[in-house]
Amino acid sequence: MTEIPIVQGFGMLFSSWEPVFFALLGTLIGILAGAIPGLTASAIISLMIPITFYMDTLSALAFIYTISKSASFGGSIPAILFNTPGTPQASATQLDGYPLTRQGKQSKALRTAVIASAIGDTFSELLLIFGAIFIAFYALKMGPPEYAAVYFCAFVIISSVIGSSIAKGMISTLLGILFAMIGYDSITAEQRYTFGYDRLEDGLSFVPVLLGLFVMSEVLIQVENRIAIKGDTSIAPPSRNPEDNRLTWPEFKSILPTIARSTGYGTVIGALPGIGATVAVFVAYSEARRASKHPERFGKGTIEGVAACEAANNATSGANIIPLLTLGIPGSTVAALLSGVMLIHGITAGPQVFQTHGPTVFGLFAAGLLCIATYLVVGYWGSVAIGRLIAMVPAQLVYPFIFITCFVAAFALRQTMSDLAVMLVFGFVGYGMKKFDFSIPAFIIAFILAEGAEQALRQSMMLSDNGALVFLERPIALAFFALGILTVVMRMRQLRRHSAALRDAPAPAD
């Protein structure tokens, strides 16, 4: 009898203690890291990647994946308790979460958040489990011209959607491609852009670049901002009414439609490359307010608002991975990091992964489901305690440690001092990119995809005597090119409308 793949995945996950241990450890680290304001999931994953070198493949992937999933929920803890989002996507959760805390209903708010997160995440994970392999089946039929078109579409969408300037997004993407070309050409083995340095012959290593751009740059931003303990980190005393400290069954039934709607928004938006959880959360929140019977309560402490944000936020988690596994295109920073870990362990992300490493992939999905169950339990009973723990750690201590950790983490992959220098240089580059409003996620995604994109393009040219006209002979390739161009045009119109609205807005009264 043929085994159901996800059952095989659970079998692989529980075949030894290591994958389960690292999945659970990743869940706990993710909740804590997500709860520390300023420490994004991308940063903590970047710091943890070097540790995964010493794990087996499934343990490494499960560790990284569960950190990203649980950090999405973890960010809601300080948002609700201290009015300070732990992650950017939790900034909508604080709109209703913190007012609930001020009413002494922090436990109700946190339990609403964790239940909505778990439901959204589970739906998204099931869609990933049962949908990705179906899409991958069709994606396998694509050839180099189709892949070249997919890469073009991904680059263009990610450049134009992330950030406020299309030109800056394009520059970020092109710079990522440019720096990825340093080293040997993967087709002809010719050296490119080594500037005479032997150390650059193997190219720039992914981990130091990542650590520099995501983590060290944030340390530099924080030292410039003169980080200090900000705001009140004491937690309001809980209400004495037991009903205020839990989510009652009638309340749960009342927010179920909101959770379902927000899960839908989160899943669809999460599956689109480059859009991100923050957009999904605000779309879900505004739609929940619009559809609510009591929209006037939003912003003053309603569990509907918390549920909408958290369901959408976590529903992006599994959906984000769909483009990675079906097309090999990481559509988000976390997906890009996961594809980097896959590469380190010899797995090339894309539709063929279900054939070459099927049990490992489904083991990863099983780890995702285990993570959801774990953070549901931990979050339901332990969120307030986690909040108290985070409040005890001053931010002034966190960033110096992150600074020092970057160096040893950058050293861990190839154990060469030149990687430390690369990390530091890209830390300063990342600082500059943030100050000048360029997109680091676009850079990283392009850096990862550049080699595949160039190979697909050059193989397409070799396939036909007609050169670039080969794309006109492939309808799927044409469709992806058209989608990319359409996205840019729509985005340009949106930006123009936004600029016109700002110009026409009445001047504020004196």
Next chain:
Amino acid sequence: MDKTARNDAISGVLVLLVTGAFASVTGDIYVDPLDPGFSSVDFPIMVLSLLTAFSLTLIGKSIPALWRSGWKLYEPDEASLILKFVVPLVLVGGVYIALMTMFQYPLPTFLATVVALVMFDNRGWTRLLVIPLIAALGYYIVFYALLGLHEPPGTVWAYETRWFTEPIRDFFGIG
């Protein structure tokens, strides 16, 4: 001062400089004269051309606003924060790397942790001595003892640490 225009202008110029640096060595890429179609150099040229076009667009968009604001490019307060905190921390990182090359991992890590804590406004003996000591030791145990990273010998002071790491590895049953 129009900060957006200023940022666009400066970043456009910086990107042009980077593009120029890469373009200057593009001619060094070997191209097989018998290679049909796309060669090793065609894709880079495409990328460099697009980068030039977009950065010129960025600079061009910013010129009218800069002209209106009298070509003001920086504010003293902003520059002073970068020079007072950001650049020094980057230099601390550079010195840390150099010291690690000379004196191996533990001592430079202790010193770098102290300096980083000071730069983030930490004060007091506990924070500036005890915490760095525990941190340097902790990192060494996790990364060099348990994970088995190889520590290259220092060029000025080289010393063996197997007497320290091997008992830890034996205790945890690591080979």
